[in-house]
Every structure is written in C-alpha cells, then in structure tokens.
Amino acid sequence: MSIRDERYEKGMDILRQIRGEQGIDQVQRFQNIHPAFEEMMMSFGYGEIWSRTELDHKQRALITLSSLVTQGIPEALRFHVHTAIHVGVTPKEILELVLHCAAYAGFPKSVAAFPVILEVFEEIGVDVEW
Structure with a gap:
C-alpha cells in the first residue's frame, strides 16, 4: 500500500470516528464530481490534519x-x-x-x-x- 493510500485510509478511519457512515457518504459524493478533490480532502484534511494527536x-x-x-x-x-x-x-x-x-x-x-x-x-x- 502506498503512502498516499495509507493517508486516504487513515482519513476514512478518522472521518468514520468523528462523523460515522453519514459523514463518509457526504464526503464521498465528491468522487463523482472531482475524484482528486475527494482524495485530497480525505488524505490531507482527515488523514493528515484531523489525525494529529496534539x-x-x-x-x-x-x-x-x-x-x-x-x-x-x-x-x-x-x-x-x-x-x-x-x-x-x-x-x-x-x-x-x-x-x-x-x-x-x-x-x-x-x-x-x-x-x-x-x-x-x-x-x-x-x-x-x-
């Protein structure tokens, strides 16, 4: 699994923790509009930012x-x-x-x-x- 895939999966896990499946569904609707944007939101926004422990x-x-x-x-x-x-x-x-x-x-x-x-x-x- 690439680092990019790991960050994406980590983002999915974090979003699931903080919002549940409804949050996943709402963010993943961007896959149909702009897949790269959805990947960036998940990987960076949730996989990098929301996953920090500070x-x-x-x-x-x-x-x-x-x-x-x-x-x-x-x-x-x-x-x-x-x-x-x-x-x-x-x-x-x-x-x-x-x-x-x-x-x-x-x-x-x-x-x-x-x-x-x-x-x-x-x-x-x-x-x-x-």
Whole structure:
C-alpha cells in the first residue's frame, strides 16, 4: 500500500470516528464530481490534519466551527455542527462559540450562523434551554 493510500485510509478511519457512515457518504459524493478533490480532502484534511494527536477531536471540532462561522460558510458549517455533536460538543457550547465569534468576527457572521445551527439541532432533535 502506498503512502498516499495509507493517508486516504487513515482519513476514512478518522472521518468514520468523528462523523460515522453519514459523514463518509457526504464526503464521498465528491468522487463523482472531482475524484482528486475527494482524495485530497480525505488524505490531507482527515488523514493528515484531523489525525494529529496534539488536539483531541472535540477541540478540533470547536476550532473548525469557529473558522466556519467567521468565514460565513453555511454548508460546511452544517456538516461540522453534526461532527461537533458526534464528538461530544454540547449544543450550549456550540451556541456559546457563535456568541464568542460575534466579538471577533462581527455580529452579521454570527447572526448568519444561528439559523444553520438551529436547523441542524432541529434535524437531530436537540432542544436548547438557557
């Protein structure tokens, strides 16, 4: 097995851990669009980055959510809210993260993130009480 194949398989294992089979299905849909892109996401994004041990999966999920909120990328945010919940981030932690981002990235980006996050919470049956 080549190093490239090993990184890809490692990426598949990591994605399966942090998101389950649903995550695998969503990422692999890119095979039909652009196979090299899907391979790069799996090998680098998950096989190289998410597999590092200096941060745990919960920490990486929080960092990823912060980045996506501050960039204003709703579709990726949706995917990674599911991931965050899967690795143990609580709904209250996610909402607090969005509030925190408002101070550094601006209220419009946080305001835009809330409907996406609340929609995911509704999909998975999460009620948040303050």
